[in-house]
Amino acid sequence: MIYIGCHLSVTDGYEAMGKTMRRFGGNTFAWFTRNPRGGRTKPVVQEDVDALRLHLEKEGFGPLVAHGSYTMNLCSAKEETRANGLDMLTQDLERMELLPGNYYNFHPGAHTGQGTETGMEQIASALNQVMKPGMKTTVLLETMAGKGSEIGGTFEELREIISRIECKDRIGVCFDTCHTWDAGYDIVSDLDGVLQHFDDVIGLSKLKAVHFNDSKNGCGSHKDRHEKLGQGCIGMEAMKRIALHPSLQGLPFILETPNDDEGYMKEIHTVLGWDRE
Secondary structure, eight states: OOEEEEBOOOTTOHHHHHHHHHHHTOSOOEEESSOTTSSOOOOOOHHHHHHHHHHHHHHTOOOOEEEOOTTOOTTOSSHHHHHHHHHHHHHHHHHHTTSTTOEEEEOOOBOTTSOHHHHHHHHHHHHHHHOOTTOOOEEEEEOOOOOTTBSOSSHHHHHHHHHTOSOGGGEEEEEEHHHHHHTTOOTTTOHHHHHHHHHHHTOGGGEEEEEEOEESSOTTOOOOOEEOTTSSSSOHHHHHHHHHOGGGTTSEEEEOSSOOHHHHHHHHHHHHHHHHO
16 A cells, blocks of 8 residues: 655645645645744644544545655754754644644754764653653654765664663654665665665664655765656666565655646556556
């Protein structure tokens, strides 16, 4: 079973996103909890969220994958930036509880010169301040391309953060195909080996979602430049193998390819067509 969708705008509300994705032909979607390049956020109307929940149940949607702001950096060398990030994280997870049972994904952050160990400890500390027993949202750390001082460019770094989280039943990983490839994991020639390595280091039970993107650059480039499916260095055949891999079935696949609405609809139908073959 493949759940496939893309990022949608929350401008017209939550139920509108569900109806839009149904029109696109998909059965999951992602949205930014606030402006992806800033801190602004749109008020949540409970009736709108409840209407979306009914729509999701009626249409057989898979889990949704909200995305935290790109400006949220829980491990910056600047204390003010870390404090702002913690405030965003706190508000975002409170809002996610209005739509229980879904995923909140974010980029772990960049240590900006402090060192990986300090950065990982700061990320874990922030999460432990906000994640509470009984919460209904699962927080996902995203695999990163490893550019600059980014944390999360190796599975081992994600494991170290997870090992320090107290609410371990509510922490997982979002596997970004472009990022993972750019980080140096050869998902084209050795997908089974990469997923086995992930299982050995973190555990496939922690892999909860996939950002499904081709890459403009080669394996190990550390660039983080997404491309449309089949038009990048990963290629369509490898993308198809990823979508159909037995270890990834039932996970929400979120397209972050450089597309307009028509392009996303085409890619959604292409992926669903693989599932029907």
